Amino acid sequence: MNRLKGKVAIVTGAADGIGLAISQAFANEGALVVMCDINVDKCDEEAKRLNDNVGTARSYACDVGITKDVKNVVDRTLAEFGKIDILVNNAGIALSGNIVEMPEEDWDRLMNINLKSAYRSIQIVLPHMLGKQSGSIINISSIQAFRSWDNWTAYAGAKGAMCSMTKQLAGQFGVENIRFNTISPGAILTPMNEKRIQEEGKAFLQKSIDQAAMKRLGKPQEVAMTAVFLASDEAPFITGADIKVDGGLGVLPRYL
Ligand SMILES: NC(=O)c1ccc[n+]([C@@H]2O[C@H](COP(=O)([O-])OP(=O)(O)OC[C@H]3O[C@@H](n4cnc5c(N)ncnc54)[C@H](O)[C@@H]3O)[C@@H](O)[C@H]2O)c1
16 A cells, blocks of 8 residues: 555556556555546546545546547646656557558557557656656566567567667666666456457467466456556666566467
């Protein structure tokens, strides 16, 4: 409790899955949480639940693929709370496809939501963090950035770029006391994977379980715990790091 007391956090993709778990964990630790999502009804509902039960949360409609939406979130957050201490770039979509067949529109859409979104939000939020010489920016990558999986070229490319971009920024802005880190989840049971089960069947998830050292899927809350740590004053000297929350999916050979 209170590990984030008084800190103001923006979390994207906060209506469901990992982003929702991060928002809940941040609120439980005393943060004022600005939850952003395109799914406005669900985001409103979840923010209300947090307000009723634990603390302060706001729900702002935002498509991270649209610059004016992101700017609106930052402006409203600063107008209401006066500062931004934590930014979590979590919103993302899962779009697979063999590179030979993948339509250019799919590639562009994925890059816009999963990668350019971080450029947008960091460009708008960073000047405020620089002004107060303090901030923690957490980018959600994926274990896909580190290992091969058939037909996930674009997704893995965006996630790998997220890690590289984070390291570059950590190097440049460490002297200003702004920390940049990535979390790379393995296979986590969220609506993203539930949708894939409906489309592709359960076999792909069983493969992820078989290939993970811990032989199970992760929970969104297990990713959220790491986000709390990185956002908190318990990690004041950690920047440019990638923390894999993957149950050992990254350490075993690809196909057993
Ligand atoms: N679930 C996994 O196994 C897994 C593994 C590795 C990485 N990740 C990454 O974690 C992040 C969250 O994944 P998840 O599994 O919780 O996904 P999810 O689909 O369960 O939830 C994503 C949330 O983001 C929102 N969202 C989607 N597009 C948006 C947009 N353009 N603007 C704003 N909000 C938007 C959705 O409405 C939803 O509430 C993603 O970046 C994903 O790539 C997930």
